Amino acid sequence: MTSADPRTNPDNFCYRHPDRQSFVLCQRCLRTICPACQTPLPVGVICPECLAEQQKGARSAEVKRMPGRFARKLRSDRPVVTYAIVIVTIAVYLLQLIPVVGGTITSALAFAPGYVVPGSGAPFEPWRMLTVAFVHSTPLPFHVALNMLALWALGRSLEPSLGKVRFLALYVLSAIGGSALVALIAPGSAVVGASGAVWGLLTSMIIIGRHLGVNILPIAILLGINLVFSFVGSGVSWQSHIGGGLVGLLVGYIFSKTRAQKRQGLQAALLVAVGVGLVAVTVIVPGLLYL
Incomplete structure (x- = not known):
């Protein structure tokens, strides 16, 4: 009281x-x-x-x-995967310039269809479908510089929106997709470079940008200009560009249709299926040429 x-x-x-x-x-x-x-x-x-x-x-x-992409950006918007890929790729390029070990590194990481076709006479090394994205033509730096500049520009927008794991999956699958098309329609060639992976980022930006309401016209123009140079430039593997671009479209479509939290399991399963399918088609179809 x-x-x-x-x-x-x-x-x-x-x-x-x-x-x-x-x-x-x-x-x-x-x-x-x-x-x-x-x-x-x-x-x-x-x-x-x-x-x-x-x-x-x-x-x-x-x-x-807040939408999921902005909530992720609030937690972390630093594209560390993009920066890591750029650093590793440039480091590998600098090693390629060393006379004693440069040739060994290039020959160990470059891709040729024979490395994924059993019975072709070359050792079976399917990981080259990915490692090809980390080696570039030497000694002129334009090849690696243009690819890394594009990766840096695209990664700073895509990685915070997709998240680190999805962005890495997109880059890896696009690189494999570029190698796959080289094996399918240019079985006698050998390629180096991250162009397929970068093109996958570029085309996926079109799909993802449409669903986010972003103006995709500048991206489409850049894609068209790059496409022209891919066909008219000497020594350019347009097959890897187109292969990576097609896979980027597919992965971007998967991301746009499985954004809901309850569909994350389906998203992961589809990405695994894309990777397995690319490797399987690359191994089986060119293998028929060696029968």
Whole structure:
């Protein structure tokens, strides 16, 4: 039972400053608060603890309402996978320039269809379908410079939107797709470079950009210009460009149709199926040429 004298009633003193008398209550917790602890609201005042709780709840609700791609960006928007691929690729290129080991590195990582066709006479090394993206033609740096510039520009937009794992899957599958088309329609060639993987990023940006409401016209123009140079440039493997681009379209379509959280398992299964299918087609179809 409280005292009748307001000067001795503890309920008439601020709960945070017991020496300060007050007759104002927090609108949420109904505890007494002095002027120094009061934050005015449209319907009264609130104490510091209730204000902090209210602000925390508002931030949590805002994050939950945000689309998945922006929530991911809020957590981490630094494209570390993009930077890692660029660093590794440039490091490999610098090693290629060393006279003693450069040729060995190039021959160990470059791709030729014979490496994925059993019975072709070459050792069976299917991993070259991916490692080809880390070696480039030497000694002129234009090949690796253009690819890494494109990767850096595209990765800074795509990776925060897709997430690190999805972006890496897109890059890997696109690189394999470029090698697959080389094996299917140019079985006598040997290729190096990340062009197939970069083209996969470029074409997937068209699909993903459409679903995000982004203006894809500049991307389409860049793709068209790059396509022309792929066919008219000397020594350029247009097969790897087209192969990577087609896989990028497919993977971008898979991402756009399986964005919901409940469909993430289906998304992973489809990506695995694409990778297995690419390797299987590359091994089986060219193998018929050696029968």
